[in-house]
Amino acid sequence: MVEWRPSISAQGLQRRARMLARARAFFADRNVLEVETPLLTSRTVTDPNIQSLAAFVDGEARYLQTSPEYAMKRLLAAGVGDIYQICKSFRAQEKGAVHNPEFTLIEWYRRDFSLQQIMRETVALIEELLFDLTLSKNATYVPYADAVRQKFGTAMTEMPLPQLRAIAAENGSVDSHAWTPEQLYDFIFSSVVAPTFSNGGLTVVFNYPASQAALAKLNDDDKNVAQRFEVFYGTLELANGFVELTDAEEQLMRFEQDNQQRLQQGLAEVEIDRRLISAIKHGLPDCAGVAGGFDRVAMLASRVDTISEVISFDWESA
Template identity: 45%
Template sequence: MSEWRPTADFAALGRRAQLLSQIRQFFAARGVLEVDTPLLASAPVTDPNIEAITAQSPSGEGQMYLQTSPEFAMKRLLAAGSGPIYQICKAFRQGERGRRHNPEFTMLEWYRPDMGLDALIDEVAAVVALASGSADVARMTYQQVFEMHCHLNPHTASLVELKACAGQHLDLGFDSDDRDLWLQLLMSSVVEPALDPEQISIVCDFPETQAALAKIAVNGEGQRVARRFEAFYAGMELANGYDELRDAGELVRRIGDDHRRRGLSGQDLPPIDRYLLKAMPYLPECTGVAIGFDRLVMIACKAERIDQVIAFPLERV
């Protein structure tokens, strides 16, 4: 019986430790402060695509949540005047288990006051290069990658056109009138696999409806788009970055929209983080990004499965 043994070999664990050290040196050289925030939170994200793992309050009264990201707590630090900060920490998400997913995983997240998205993208590429070595960087808009691989404009295509495109590429056993669901399905199943695995692909200007906590802007064609990007390399999504929303009223509106969507699908309606709402008026202009650290280690080790780069996945704890 070997169930007690780690799934990662010690060469991979050694490379993991080396990469942690390299990342800390990277941010220290740039004057970015490492911070540490609680794993337990009174309120989780409300995004319908992310489910938090719950825990009983230490007082025995009420429910708390294991963080899905340190974002809310880090934004409170930013609002209090921390300046540029980063964190390497554990994050937890319900139901995420697979070749590249474990419900408990390690996240690298950082925030840059007064830094634009272009400069933040340069930093993301430099961090990925710590794991991958030198790689070309290609920057494309969400519209460009959809026109290239799906032959439609994602901002103007009808629901019928999106469904038809999905039917051409995928064996579908369901139907939905949720336009974003079809866009996300096409992105993950058609566009992402077609991106060059040998280059760092940056996809920006997502649809307004997929803004999450990013600002909204108008592109050159007059379409409202999210000031948000994702980074891909070696066939994997690695990073999700925002020009951060600072409007508390808009945040409440978006949470309400999340709750509406959750209600329609029968999901729980999580509470709103009251501390974040109070901090929002003090949040400086900033950009921020989160990277799945375990995936960086997978790249560094040329691993096919997350189990090869973490000591004890879900089934061994």
């Protein structure tokens, strides 16, 4: 007989439903408005590390959103105030024990929030969603460079390229002589640094290198780092957030750089979302935003190791 059963347990479904209710109550308490934005959009992300899925509607390509970020920023520019959304997002080629190409994001934006404030709110939300599970340790906040220093004594941005390559090779990288510094950072951080993070509590890493700013504002005092953070539980990444870039020129330049990088990597160029650029130009209010992996938090709450166990039908059975 063909396997038809769900990949989640009945108990798991109940936990998800309770988590969704808790998330909505969390934001209602803080006067953050729930919104919905289109899943099928005419433009998509330029980020060379994120590949979109396209659907053809009446001969026209539409993209399944990789996150609701662009549409939500257009709402912010229109002056709606603090907003959140719990929605499906889609990323091609991301499939594994903790990745499903279709997944649930919980994304929110807070006006005038500092990096400190948004990091603390993210930890508060995650702890709220874990309800019956109490973490044995309070969250640890550590700058990216310090997390690396604790392992190697030196920050990666201070290491010469041959040293980065040597560390990568010692840790099993194949053909890393051809990797860019950013690729080496990502490998060393996820394979060597993140395994040093506690399994008893959350680790919040902030002040990422400027080269990995994505849509984050750079630090006012140190332009070498970006006001970006990530929340980890052990090596499991739970959320990514920024104090948002509000400079339209800078944003356009980063999108163009993304496209150049895409071409160098043999990927197709992505048409830049001019509506987003116009919205930022009109005036994106000072704000901070977070994309949280709802399924990942559900994994932690359920104490399971695979994403399949927290979604009703995983990629194989959908």
